[in-house]
């Protein structure tokens with residue numbers, strides 16, 4: 001028997017005997033991608049000690065409260081009955097297997113540019129998790145957002161599947177597609193679309209009514225004074241160059257996500273951020289926004 005065959009056989013034996021898990025190489029790749037894409041924080045109700053990936057986590061927005069879905073492989077209350085095509089459609093078009101349109105609180109506008117193989121690796125990882133029986137909690141949204149049709153104007157104006165092309169650049173892929181950093185770090189207009197001219201320049205009206213800092217390389221209002229090494233260190237530890245530690249959503253993004261990535265990937269993210277146009281946009285030091293957005297920035 002050739003060495004290659006022997007290794008393949010050994011791999012099958014290992015895969016077959018890990019109890020309770022249908023591990024495959026794809027699921028392992030998926031485990032890394034799930035970190036890079038931040039699925040865990042949003043889909044696990046950590047504060048409520050909810051089961052891993054079973055949803056129910058509140059995402060507080062000016063439109064009301066969204067609750068993430070159960071994405072464990074439970075066939076009835078999770079996504080256990082989904083085909084590969086169903087999963088790809090959800091991530092790339094924001095549509096459920098029954099044709100329901102998802103709210104952009106699920107950041108599929110970014111994920112839509114994800115490589116199909118990466119989506120399927122993520123699915124393999126999710127399907128290797130313990131199924132949890134837990135019904136999805138309905139969103140608590142203000143009218144007219146409570147009406148799923150209210151998503152159409154946004155989709156019409158701002159969503160075009162797979163629009164962003166990372167063009168083989170790892171940093172671009174990690175920031176714009178998997179990491180969906182702009183979904184929090186870019187201000188939005190009245191209709192919920194990201195303001196292209198202020199890409200990554202921060203917003204006072206971020207998730208849960210908190211402000212989100214400017215991460216363009218502007219030295220006065222962004223992170224222009226951070227070196228690439230400072231940025232990488234921050235992603236690993238949550239510590240900023242001034243000694244402050246990270247809070248809130250970014251803390252989760254780091255703990256559940258970025259801190260698990262390879263040095264190579266973190267460096268690619270830092271280099272990509274450093275290469276963005278510097279945009280002067282003061283956000284820091286301002287009080288957190290109230291629950292009602294004001295559109296003075298528009």
Ligand code: HEC
Pocket residue numbers: 034037038039040042043059066067068069070071078079090096101102103104105106107111122
């Ligand atoms: C910022 C929070 C957030 C992140 C990050 C996020 N999701 Fe979600 N996801 C949601 C919300 C909210 C919904 C419900 C959307 C709706 O009801 O319209 C959802 C819905 C879904 C659904 C549809 C489930 C169903 O039963 O119809 C799937 C599948 C899904 N997410 C998978 C993922 C995967 C995979 C990732 C990581 C690549 C991910 N999500 C990252 C918030 C998030």
Ligand code: HEC
Pocket residue numbers: 038174175179180181182183184185206207210211212213214215222223231234240245246247248249250251253269
């Ligand atoms: C769910 C929302 C969210 C996502 C997604 C997110 N961030 Fe953040 N980020 C924040 C918030 C909120 C802060 C402020 C945290 C604090 O100051 O304690 C922050 C802070 C930062 C900082 C520190 C800036 C400073 O001046 O203190 C950097 C750098 C950063 N984020 C980079 C990123 C990158 C790169 C990504 C994508 C891989 C990303 N963030 C994704 C919400 C988010």
